[in-house]
Amino acid sequence: MDRFSEKLDVLKKKGRFRTLDCPKGIDLSSNDYLGLSAHPALRAAAISFLQMGGDIGSAGSRLLRGHTQTHEQLEEFSARFFAAEKTLFFSCGFQANMALFTALPGRHDTVIFDAYIHASARDGVQAGHAQHIRVPHNDVQAYEEALRRAAMRGGQIWIAVESVYSMDGDKAPLEELYALAVQYDAVLVVDEAHATGVFGTGGRGRAFALVQRHGYERIITLHTCGKAVGVAGGLVCGRAEIIDYLVNAARPFIYSTAPMPLQAFLVQKSLELIDGDEGRIRREELQNLCVLAQKLFGGAGTQIIPLLVGDEIHAVNIAQKMQQSGYDIRAIRPPSVPEGTARLRLSLSAKLDIEALKKVSELWQGFILERAA
Ligand SMILES: Cc1ncc(COP(=O)(O)O)c(C=O)c1O
Incomplete structure (x- = not known):
């Protein structure tokens, strides 16, 4: 056990020791x-949900008894909201990214991801089966070069970006990346964690303009719900096949207790506020x-x-x-x-x-x- 104290000492010397501060x-x-x-509207919604007999815990995974009408209503609502064929609600964005990148890209595929992508996407890619290429941050030429290399290997290509980067606050060049995705028949996975609620029509995120023009044929979006939405969770939006496949194959989704019904209810209320x-x-x-x-x-x-x-x-x-x-x-x-x-x-x-x-x-x-x- 001494090795942990030694490791902590190293962190302290480097100024990297982290503590939890309220x-x-x-x-x-x-x-x-x-x-x-x-x-106040979300507080009131929480109280009324519980007073009306809404459940606190979900008491099971989504594929078992943890799936409730409240989850269903949120997913139907958010599909309309984000103009997606279907959406899937996760307890948090980290889990959603893990689910996306471990379930969707197969062994013969390649994931091209931005050097500044969030740890949750990176860990998902690392834990998944596909080859991966890390490209310098927002360097469109480097993306193209990586796409060329990936296309030579064959298999599906996935491009993973954040629409607004969490630590630098700059934006991904989504239009250029989408054009490259079309050219190389790739799927663009856009993490809208820091754009949901803030950018796009009615706070629908930066990729929403692309979705309106092209649909979700080669786009998947992830909207975390613990940031501007003010609650907690992660909503993945895309084509019906993608969502159905996640339900059937994504281990972080399948083997985990469903988000609290109260949480799903509040996410929907918050999206309604955001849109109004x-x-x-x-x-x-x-x-x-x-x-x-x-x-x-x-x-x-x-x-x-x-x-x-x-x-x-x-x-x-x-x-x-x-x-x-x-x-x-x-x-x-x-x-x-x-x-x-x-x-x-x-x-x-x-x-x-x-x-x-x-x-x-x-x-x-x-x-x-x-x-x-
Ligand atoms: C870009 C990005 N994606 C995903 C996540 C994870 O979301 P959550 O906090 O809901 O787990 C974060 C959290 O900071 C993030 O910044």
């Missing part, structure tokens, strides 16, 4: 982009903050702003100082981000006060000047 101060680190996680005036207004508020944040800090103009520090210990120190000043900002270190790119990850929420953002910018400028001196 929220304190003004939120600039959660993924609650629309501020829905504590929305409340969602539209919150998206506008968030967009105004994004414009201001880009002026103050640079970045890609989305709700995720990386403030690069480089050194891990330094990043942790700056984050601590931000926290002492009342701002809940966290340091992100390898392996969550590449070596040498430790950073503060600012994430904006529609409910954030503009003055708080300006104050954080002043503090950040102060740290930059301190470092330069």
Whole structure:
């Protein structure tokens, strides 16, 4: 057992030791982009669901007794919402990515994935049977080169990207990637974790424009429900065959207790909010903050702003100082981000006060000047 203390000591020396810290101060680190996680309408919906006799636990896997009308209703609703033939609800996005990449790509297939793709997709690919090619982040030429190589091998090609990258906040070039997918007869799997609720018509994500034009013939989308949706879960959208196959073959889906019915109910309520005036207004508020944040800090103009520090210990120190000043900002270190790119990850929420953002910018400028001196 000593080896674990040794390993922990190494992490401590490198500034990589992680601890669990409850929220304190003004939120600039959660993924609650629309501020829905504590929305009164969702609280009221939760209470009324339980008062009407709705179940808390699902008490079984989906293929056994854990599948309820509430799950069914959410999946039917979300299929209409995302214009998909079918959708499948998972307990979380991590599980959904594991399911997608372990079940769908076969031994003769190739998965081409972006270097910055989330750990859940990467772990799914690693645990799956297909060959895989990692391409430099958002490098369309490198994608094409990888597609050429994969096409020579034969088998189905899968391209795995995030529509908005979780640690850099930049966007995948979806139109170009879709055109390449058509050219090489590949399937584009778009993780909309950080775009759902925020981008696209009524918050349907960045790939929705492609879906409207081309359908899900060669697109699969994943919408996590614990970020802007404010609840928890993951919805996979696609053609009926894809969803039916996941139900029959995806081990993370089959061998796991179904999500709580309450969770499924609240995800549906939240999607209704997101699609309505409340969602539209919150998206506008968030967009105004994004414009201001880009002026103050640079970045890609989305709700995720990386403030690069480089050194891990330094990043942790700056984050601590931000926290002492009342701002809940966290340091992100390898392996969550590449070596040498430790950073503060600012994430904006529609409910954030503009003055708080300006104050954080002043503090950040102060740290930059301190470092330069
Ligand atoms: C891009 C991306 N995909 C998937 C996930 C996993 O989603 P969940 O938190 O619902 O498990 C995350 C979580 O941070 C993410 O950022």
